Amino acid sequence: MILRIVLAGLLCLGVTVALGWAVLERPMPVENLPERVASAMPESGVEHPITAVLLNFRSYDTLLEIAVLLVAVVVALALREAQPDQPEQMGLDNPLLRAVMAWLLPLILVVAGFLLWAGSYQPGGAFQAGSVLAAAGVLLRLAGVTTNWLDNALLMRAGLALGLLTFLGIGLLVMLPGVPFLTYPAAHAGTLILVIELTLTLSIGLTLLSLFRLTPPYADDPDDARPQEDRNL
Amino acid sequence: MIGLWSVPLLFALPLALGILSLLVVPAWRPRLIFVGLPLLAAASLDVLAGLATAGPQVYRLGDWIAPLGINLVVDGLAVGMILMTTLVATLCALYARVYLRDHPPASSFFWPLLWFLWAGMNGIWLAEDIFNLYVGLEVMGLAAVGMVALRATPQALAAAMRYLLAALLGSLAYLLGVALLYAAYGTLSMAGLHEAATNNATTQVALALIILGLLLKTALFPLHAWLPPAHGGALTPVSALLSALVIKASFYILLRLWLVLGPEVTPELTAQLLGVLGAGAVFYGGWMAWRQHHLKQLVAYSTVAQIGYLFLFFPLVTNTSPEAARLAWDGTLMMLVAHALAKAALFLSAGNLILAVGSPQISHLVGISRFRPMSLFSFGLAGVSLMGLPPSGGFTAKWLLLHSAILSGQWWWLIVLFLGGLLSAAYIFKVFRMSFREGPQIDRSVTPPLTLDVVALVLAASAILIGLFAHLPLHWLRMGSVLGMG
Numbered sequence: 001m002i003l004r005i006v007l008a009g010l011l012c013l014g015v016t017v018a019l020g021w022a023v024l025e026r027p028m029p030v031e032n033l034p035e036r037v038a039s040a041m042p043e044s045g046v047e048h049p050i051t052a053v054l055l056n057f058r059s060y061d062t063l064l065e066i067a068v069l070l071v072a073v074v075v076a077l078a079l080r081e082a083q084p085d086q087p088e089q090m091g092l093d094n095p096l097l098r099a100v101m102a103w104l105l106p107l108i109l110v111v112a113g114f115l116l117w118a119g120s121y122q123p124g125g126a127f128q129a130g131s132v133l134a135a136a137g138v139l140l141r142l143a144g145v146t147t148n149w150l151d152n153a154l155l156m157r158a159g160l161a162l163g164l165l166t167f168l169g170i171g172l173l174v175m176l177p178g179v180p181f182l183t184y185p186a187a188h189a190g191t192l193i194l195v196i197e198l199t200l201t202l203s204i205g206l207t208l209l210s211l212f213r214l215t216p217p218y219a220d221d222p223d224d225a226r227p228q229e230d231r232n233l
Numbered sequence: 234m235i236g237l238w239s240v241p242l243l244f245a246l247p248l249a250l251g252i253l254s255l256l257v258v259p260a261w262r263p264r265l266i267f268v269g270l271p272l273l274a275a276a277s278l279d280v281l282a283g284l285a286t287a288g289p290q291v292y293r294l295g296d297w298i299a300p301l302g303i304n305l306v307v308d309g310l311a312v313g314m315i316l317m318t319t320l321v322a323t324l325c326a327l328y329a330r331v332y333l334r335d336h337p338p339a340s341s342f343f344w345p346l347l348w349f350l351w352a353g354m355n356g357i358w359l360a361e362d363i364f365n366l367y368v369g370l371e372v373m374g375l376a377a378v379g380m381v382a383l384r385a386t387p388q389a390l391a392a393a394m395r396y397l398l399a400a401l402l403g404s405l406a407y408l409l410g411v412a413l414l415y416a417a418y419g420t421l422s423m424a425g426l427h428e429a430a431t432n433n434a435t436t437q438v439a440l441a442l443i444i445l446g447l448l449l450k451t452a453l454f455p456l457h458a459w460l461p462p463a464h465g466g467a468l469t470p471v472s473a474l475l476s477a478l479v480i481k482a483s484f485y486i487l488l489r490l491w492l493v494l495g496p497e498v499t500p501e502l503t504a505q506l507l508g509v510l511g512a513g514a515v516f517y518g519g520w521m522a523w524r525q526h527h528l529k530q531l532v533a534y535s536t537v538a539q540i541g542y543l544f545l546f547f548p549l550v551t552n553t554s555p556e557a558a559r560l561a562w563d564g565t566l567m568m569l570v571a572h573a574l575a576k577a578a579l580f581l582s583a584g585n586l587i588l589a590v591g592s593p594q595i596s597h598l599v600g601i602s603r604f605r606p607m608s609l610f611s612f613g614l615a616g617v618s619l620m621g622l623p624p625s626g627g628f629t630a631k632w633l634l635l636h637s638a639i640l641s642g643q644w645w646w647l648i649v650l651f652l653g654g655l656l657s658a659a660y661i662f663k664v665f666r667m668s669f670r671e672g673p674q675i676d677r678s679v680t681p682p683l684t685l686d687v688v689a690l691v692l693a694a695s696a697i698l699i700g701l702f703a704h705l706p707l708h709w710l711r712m713g714s715v716l717g718m719g
Contacts, residue, residue, distance in 0.1 A: 019409070021438065022413050022437075022439065023416070025435055026413070026416055026434075029419025029420075030418070030419065031418060031425060031429065032419065056295065057297050057302050058303055059294075059295060060303045060365065061365055064368040064369060067251075067349060067353075067372050070252070070373045073315050074346060075342075075346070077342065078339075078382065079382060081341070081342070082338055082383075083385075092307070129444060150556065161255055165249075168245055168249060168252075171241070173482050177240075179296055180293055180294055180295065180296050181240075181241035181245070181292075181295070182290060182294050182295040183294075183296040188698075
């Protein structure tokens with residue numbers, strides 16, 4: 001055991017030293033990518049370079065990243081379905097919590113909307129807004145608010161898929177004039193990116209929320225993982 | 234522009250089908266293959282036609298020029314891998330439609346995961362951007378982990394968890410290497426790296442991280458421990474997909490990067506080390522396969538062994554004559570394709586044998602040759618290619634590798650090719666010996682549906698035929714290659 005810890009420590013130390021060496025010895029890039037981004041900004045349809053890279057110049061990466069999120073939910077759904085028990089209603093049924101939630105919820109929604117909108121001219125965008133949206137859902141669940149509207153499987157799946165489907169659809173539709181995949185016409189790039197971001201926000205929020213909801217309630221605490229009968233022994 | 238629609242459809246179609254299969258009722262999910270498979274086959278063939286008429290192409294996504302945007306590369310290697318994927322995945326899907334009827338809970342999520350897996354693989358084959366490759370690896374890897382977990386038994390979940398952790402560690406090491414390369418050269422495009430990369434500390438550390446990450450994902454000995462439980466324990470069509478295609482993706486990335494960075498950067502010592510690890514895989518995997526008692530575990534260890542041959546590529550192309558390097562390229566790719574076909578056939582026919590006797594134990598196969606000659610024939614035909622007997626794809630591959638080893642004066646790899654073939658023969662004949670033996674438990678066998686046998690036979694026959702008609706695929710695979718043959 002001690003040998004393993006020592007070996008692991010040495011390995012970590014070795015990787016750290018190698019990384020430090022690599023970073024210190026690193027040559028200065030000849031290619032100036034930030035400059036290229038800056039000169040292409042007027043055609044991107046947005047004002048913030050990060051959003052332009054994520055949703056225009058390298059939008060294909062983002063498309064596949066959204067697919068990764070969707071795959072994660074599909075795997076979680078598959079594992080949940082394989083377990084015989086249904087998710088229990090979890091959370092504290094506390095009137096104070098509910099009262100606080102009533103104040104917080106509109107605020108959270110406004111923040112999510114702001115983050116989404118801010119993405120076009122400053123750091124922000126669909127991922128951040130979606131995470132905030134998901135946080136609202138998690139809080140609702142922790143406060144014991146019934147969220148039966150989320151249990152409609154088809155509606156939920158449609159919401160999960162909406163972002164990727166829209167992204168894919170727009171990527172293919174813009175090809176009709178005979179240009180490559182994901183080539184937004186410069187005049188409409190801003191609008192198309194906004195539509196994609198709106199749907200992505202919703203889908204990312206639902207994805208994160210689903211991952212939270214699909215976790216069996218007892219999985220957090222290893223002591224509680226055993227069935228009730230075992231614990232009484 | 235050639236392939237304007239067919240190139241993006243290669244990943245857009247499976248993504249769309251994956252989403253669609255989530256939205257339709259479970260009974261309709263398998264039926265989507267009747268739309269999806271012909272369309273994907275058409276797109277793959279259109280890309281091949283484009284390659285044959287116009288040569289290698291670069292596809293500029295969003296019409297941005299790399300390194301600002303992301304390029305896709307449509308050269309012989311990429312198209313070859315796409316066609317291999319289309320053929321193997323199509324047959325596995327036809328197999329799964331019948332096979333999964335007995336596994337209703339698993340079947341409802343197999344289909345979306347299959348389409349996402351396919352999209353990830355096609356994304357990797359086409360990628361020209363090293364960060365885009367990372368995203369492709371994640372799409373494919375996560376879908377593959379989900380497929381291993383589909384059986385939902387404690388063993389399957391443990392295997393899936395182990396696979397997930399290995400795959401994540403591999404991805405992160407790869408990503409760290411990509412970050413270092415980007416920091417040093419300011420570009421993620423392979424063409425840009427080919428121009429800019431020089432031999433320095435940063436490149437070497439990045440290369441080491443990338444190699445380690447990809448070796449873990451390819452399950453090269455001694456980093457193979459996650460593979461046998463994941464591949465051997467999964468549902469049969471999943472085992473076939475993972476062993477035939479998924480592990481090839483990380484090897485493919487390593488092969489491309491090795492050639493992109495070029496002989497100035499790639500150290501000969503590392504190349505020899507990769508070859509030695511490959512040799513270790515051939516011996517250890519072959520030995521372990523022979524010792525297994527479960528049929529699918531035997532086949533899974535056979536994959537550990539066969540991966541080893543692919544890594545002979547590195548010592549044979551690094552600082553060797555152009556002729557030796559060309560033969561190594563041909564031999565390695567023939568090995569890759571022949572293994573994909575033969576291993577898919579071997580897993581599917583093993584699955585058929587297990588269905589027939591109702592037990593995964595090799596010792597329960599006693600007397601099965603009387604009842605299931607066709608399943609056993611497919612198993613044997615695939616075994617011929619794995620052993621490297623003529624006239625199979627495995628033979629052609631080993632023949633080319635052998636010539637390359639002799640030309641480059643590295644005779645020691647001949648021992649690996651020869652002993653590896655003997656070890657493969659040992660574990661294949663172990664199964665045959667049992668099936669021809671007369672014993673008490675031969676009074677009953679279940680007849681699996683005909684489709685299952687036909688699919689396995691078609692795959693096994695393809696593994697043989699590709700050896701007989703190796704000229705044309707090898708000609709295509711060479712198109713646009715960095716090894717100075719395009």
